[in-house]
Amino acid sequence: MAQTPYAYFPGCTLHGTMLEYNASARLVCEAAGVDLRELKDWNCCGAWSAHTTDYMLGLALPARNLQKAEAMQLPMVVPCAVGFSRMKLAMHEMENPAVLSAVNQAIDKPFKNSVVVEPLLKVLASDSLDLEVKKPLQGLKVACYYGCLLVRPQKILKFDDENNPQTMDKLMSRLGAEPVDWDFKTECCGAGMSMPRPDVVNRLSSKILLAARSMGADCIAVACPMCHFNLDFHQREVEAERKEKIQMPALYFTQLMGLALGFSAKKLMLDKHLVDPMPMLKSKGMAA
Amino acid sequence: MARIGVFVCHCGSNIAGVVDINRTVEAARKMPQVVYAADAKYTCSEAGQSAIRDAIKQHRLNRVVVSACSPRMHENTFRRTVASAGLNPYLMEIANIREHCSWVHGDNKEAATSKAIDLIGMAVAKVTRDEPLTPKRVSMTPRALVIGGGITGIQAALDIANAGHEVVLVEREPSIGGRMSQLDKTFPTLDCSACILTPKMVDLAQHPKITLLTSAEVKSVNGFVGNFEVEIRQKSRLVDHVKCTGCGTCWQKCPENVNSEFDMGMGKRKSIYIPFAQAVPNKPVIDTASCRYIKYLKWAETKEGKKPPECRICEKICPTGAIDWEQPEQILTEKFGAIVVATGFKTFDHSVLGEYGGGRIPDVISGLQLERLMSASGPTGGEVKRPSDGAHPKTVVIVSCVGSRDDRIGRPYCSKICCMYNAKHAIMLKEHDPEIQIYIFYIDVRTGGKDFEEFYRRSQQEAGALWIRGRVSKIHREGKKLIVRGEDSLIGRPVEIPADLVVLATGVEASDGVVGLAQTLNISHDSYNFLVEAHPKLRPVETHTDGVFVAGAAVGPRDIPESVAHGGAAAAKAIGLLSKEELATDPMTAIVDPVKCVSCFACHEVCPFGAPEKETLRDGRTVSVINESKCKGCGLCIVACRPGAINLRGFTSQQVLAEVTSLWR
Known part of the structure; x- marks a missing residue:
């Protein structure tokens, strides 16, 4: 299959706590003809901390990565919503020539701010990709959860609607699954409050989990490591607080894609989740 | 020989506080052909005007310059003043030394005075070349x-x-x-x-x-x-309203159901329809977008796709033969x-606000949609049933300012009617069902109007509506309930209300x-x-x-x-x-010198009012001529005229040049 090359910025979590996102992303990308060329010597995107600490640091960190993609003359694809958001917002700031020239000095590299940055979800949901669906996700009700950073602020990110995005829903339909019509697609999961205020995260993510359940979803599909952490890791605490089982698996959309394209649960690292998706997947006949 | 009088106005301290009036009057007195110059505290007052009239008579003035405020303010006043003293009203010019001088140069009195003198000099140069003008009379179409x-x-x-x-x-x-x-x-x-x-x-x-x-x-x-000559497009209705008696057989039998615009999509209508029972005229039209036979006719032209049924039921059952498939569109003049x-007006399209789920969540409706649900002649016969499952709502949340007072979406203005219709909806919902509980989120309650505040109180006291001061941030579904999340800014807390029906008080927008x-x-x-x-x-x-x-x-x-x-x-x-039999037109219009006109008709292309027309002279040349009734005196044609054949009465090129030349002194 013809491969379309992209400069790949995985971001820290895909090399750390969220290996399953990286693994599944690489598998489905290869199958779909998306050639991921990882940036050499990439660095932290700044995440939550940099831009809240120092304006220039918040721009220089993403800019150093963006410059590498620009030098490769390839569009950059980012699987992590945090990383995508940082890249796009930094580029927006650097539309001001004075800011761009200051950043150029800081990273000591010529950077024109001309690189195209796309979220992995958009690339993989493109209609032009030739997807060979071997095992359609027939009968699987998926609550597609986009989180906030992938779509907000809509005017700058220009990806999808900030209240009712459709990209992942359409992709799930294409794979044979049934996306549920729900109203929590971009509600706050608690994000970076995970460590300092777990109580806030528990409250917010419980709403998302319960809403998905009330709409009859079998699982939640995510496109952000932070969202995944808050919905998966925190689910135990939510269950303990509510004294009830929820057992709502949160899976990366790339893992669901991988299943449909015929990859094994093991290769897709479905065993990495704290809420085990296997019983649900087995009951649907989607995993052995 | 012109005998010009110049009248310099103090306008209280508006002008006199900045411009040195004495110096200005002295300078005016020395200008060419000026035989009289004086100042007045308020030239527009009766005393100021009679001073002008007296001076015209005493000094035999035949031209007047009033040096005061903008002509937009008092040009007509002073034209009448000179006319009452026997002068042609168009032999008066205004030098605007207030808006164009004292008001904008308050920080430099010396320069302001010298500019005032220059402005008067220009007006003097212009008035010297003024010609008497007479308005034309035109008839009135009553x-x-x-x-x-x-x-x-x-x-x-x-x-x-x-x-x-x-x-x-x-x-x-x-x-x-x-x-x-x-x-x-x-x-x-x-x-x-x-x-x-x-x-x-x-x-x-x-x-x-x-x-x-x-x-x-x-x-x-x-x-x-x-x-005015107006062309009116009478659209084709496909029903001959002369033959039609409005019996209603056709719309009862029409098999095609479409969303009713009148019912704001809450109900259905037929393809041949009257919008509502009391419609005037009470005779139907055929909607060509949904009519089966029209679809068939379109298909018959191309034979592409599936063949639609060749319905024509209305035509078959009409007792008077009023259906006319050939009825043309007509242009009436x-x-x-x-x-x-x-x-x-129309109401704001609430689907723009995705966070409220309007247009997506069936039980989030607009105020106008609620009106249709409450109306006895509406799609539910006046029963308030929610669109999703037909259940009677027991908890209703009304959200104010949807599409109003919202900078984000370019609607910063207040729509004015919504607070009151929210109160009305609360009272009416309670009348429909005494067990209903109503919550109304608001930013401010604006009840300026006769008996309005009392009506708002009634919504609280009689209908028990709870008005919550704060905006709604999100509406989402949880099972059959709609969870309305907002802020109660009086207690400083977020609130969540589980509702059966949400009514968005959509604002007022200009019509399409x-x-x-x-x-x-x-x-x-x-x-x-x-x-x-x-x-x-x-x-x-x-x-x-x-x-x-x-x-x-x-x-x-x-x-x-x-x-x-x-x-x-x-x-x-x-x-x-x-009621007037005749109208006077403004005589300051363009005029073509037929000797200079080279028949290029560039004036025809630039005129926004269609004033230039063509006239064939006795020597056989066809030249431009201006229809004075249509000309607004804007001057576009004068600039476009290459041989300089067009001039503007009261604003001739010679006058403008004289004004500019006066500044070189």
Whole structure:
């Protein structure tokens, strides 16, 4: 299959706590003809901390990565919503020539701010990709959860609607699954409050989990490591607080894609989740 | 020999506080052909004006320069002053030393004085070359065109017709009645809307002086005040309204159901339909977008896709043979002396606000949709049932300011009517079901109007509505409930209310198509497409185009009493105009020198008013000639004329050059 090359910025979590996102992303990308060329010597995107600490640091960190993609003359694809958001917002700031020239000095590299940055979800949901669906996700009700950073602020990110995005829903339909019509697609999961205020995260993510359940979803599909952490890791605490089982698996959309394209649960690292998706997947006949 | 008098105004301290008046008068006295110069505290006062009249007589003045405020303010005043002393009113010029001088140069009195002297010098140079001008008289067509058949247009049409003038009312929908006909009841008295509106609609239709054209639009407007020539497009209805008796057999039998625009999508109508039971005229039209036979005819041309049924049921059962598939669109040309624009409003499209789920979540509806659900003639027969499952809601949340007071979406203005209709909805919902609980989120409650505050109190005391001060951030579904999340800013806490039905109080927006109509009529609209009055306080129904009046919610958010008042006000202005037998036109128009004209007709291309016409001279040459009735004196043709054959009376090229030359002294 013809491969379309992209400069790949995985971001820290895909090399750390969220290996399953990286693994599944690489598998489905290869199958779909998306050639991921990882940036050499990439660095932290700044995440939550940099831009809240120092304006220039918040721009220089993403800019150093963006410059590498620009030098490769390839569009950059980012699987992590945090990383995508940082890249796009930094580029927006650097539309001001004075800011761009200051950043150029800081990273000591010529950077024109001309690189195209796309979220992995958009690339993989493109209609032009030739997807060979071997095992359609027939009968699987998926609550597609986009989180906030992938779509907000809509005017700058220009990806999808900030209240009712459709990209992942359409992709799930294409794979044979049934996306549920729900109203929590971009509600706050608690994000970076995970460590300092777990109580806030528990409250917010419980709403998302319960809403998905009330709409009859079998699982939640995510496109952000932070969202995944808050919905998966925190689910135990939510269950303990509510004294009830929820057992709502949160899976990366790339893992669901991988299943449909015929990859094994093991290769897709479905065993990495704290809420085990296997019983649900087995009951649907989607995993052995 | 000109004998010019210069009158320098102090305007209290407005001018005198900055400009050295004595020096200015002294300088004026030395200007060429000036035989008299004086100052006055307020030239526009009776004392100031009589001083001018006296000086004209005493010093035998034949030209006058008033050096005061902007000509926009008092040009007409001083023209009348010199005319009453026997001078031609166009032999008076104004030097604007207030807006153009003292008001803007308060920080430099020396320079301001010298500029004032220069401005007077220019006016003196110009007035020396002024020629006496005489307005032309044109006849008046004593008929009015009213555009828009809502309550405002109905009121205006009835008032004008009752004063004895002929009226043509043009409405683009198949029935008159407008937004008011969609309402169940009206605030603050809870009169049934149809009961007070329908008699007026019938009066209008039966009035011997009124011609009603529905399914019609204004296509073009030519001419000028007193003599407008208007082309009206009578759209094809495919039903011959002369033969049709309105028996109703056709719309009962029509097999095609589509969403009813009148019911705001809450109910269905047929392809051949009247919009609502009390429609005027009570005769149907065929909607060509959904009609099966029309679809069949389109298919028959190309034979592409599936063959639609060749229905024609209405034609087969019509007892009078009124269905006319060949009925053409017609263009009617009519003459009018005055035009009243009453194109009304539409409500904000709430699907723009994704966080409220409007248009996506079935049980989140607009205020106008609720009206249709509450109306006895509505799709549910007046039972308030929620759209998703037909259940009777027990908890209803109303959200104010949806599409109003919201900078984010370019709607910073207050829609004015929503607070009151929210109170009305609360009272009516409680009447429908005493067990219902109503919550209303608001930013401010605005009840400026007669008996309005009392009505708002009634919604609290009688209907028990709880008004929560704060905005709603999100509406989401949880099972069959709608969870409304917002802020209660009085207790400083977020609140969540589980509701069965959510009503969005959608704001007021200008009607579709009003921009094109404004261009056709040569009147202005603001950035929200509301029409602009000639003066927001003192000329509320006039426009800058003489003879064109505006009224009702086309000008801005207005409730029914105000719209009726404005409709009546516009009618009064139109009646005043139509009662004149003749009109005087402004003589400051362009004139072509046929000797210099080279027949390039560049003037025809640039004129926005269609004033230049062609005339064949006795020597066989065809040259341009200006129709003075159409010319507005804008000067575009003068710039475009290469041989310099066109001049503007009262503003000749020679005069402008003399003004500029005076500055070289």
